[in-house]
Amino acid sequence: GAVVSQHPSRVICKSGTSVKIECRSLDFQATTMFWYRQFPKQSLMLMATSNEGSKATYEQGVEKDKFLINHASLTLSTLTVTSAHPEDSSFYICSAIGTGRSPLHFGNGTRLTVT
């Protein structure tokens, strides 16, 4: 079964509004969570890396004030897309990893459409 739960799976919002996406690790403690964005027919693009209890590390070109990431516990991270615009429409995927050699597990993704 799924080890990383991501909600919502789809969201449509109006331009200028904010959208929050949740990512939960279900049966392990996620020391690190990653947020990716993927446009059609393109590769996964890492947006940011977050460790529990500390500020997220954003990749170059990703606006930290626009994409707010909170990793308040070892099982929950949230991504808030603030003041969304049509160009933010994309497939957002979270992933989580535990300690040691454990693999990265992905959530099912959130398809965001901004109208």
Add this chain to the structure above:
Amino acid sequence: QKEVEQNSGPLSVPEGAIASLNCTYSDRGSQSFFWYRQYSGKSPELIMFIYSNGDKEDGRFTAQLNKASQYVSLLIRDSQPSDSATYLCAVRGNNRLAFGKGNQVVVIP
């Protein structure tokens, strides 16, 4: 040099044949190696992981790791149309996890 490299071109294989995917990595200290499958419009799913040199088999999938040459490969035996997807190689080491850009596999019935 990119951390993880995969040949970017699509791989077309006839149904029933073996699909072979290769991945090279730059960090010699890497310890864990993963293969993910991603169907169009879906998120990636883990299909294989390997930590030690040699082969690891799981059903129709075989992962091969050669740390001296810094490559990891994935073989898909008896390829099925349902194997048509993008396959991502991931390498973990020193608290970093890096992905290749993926290899698209098309299995032709």
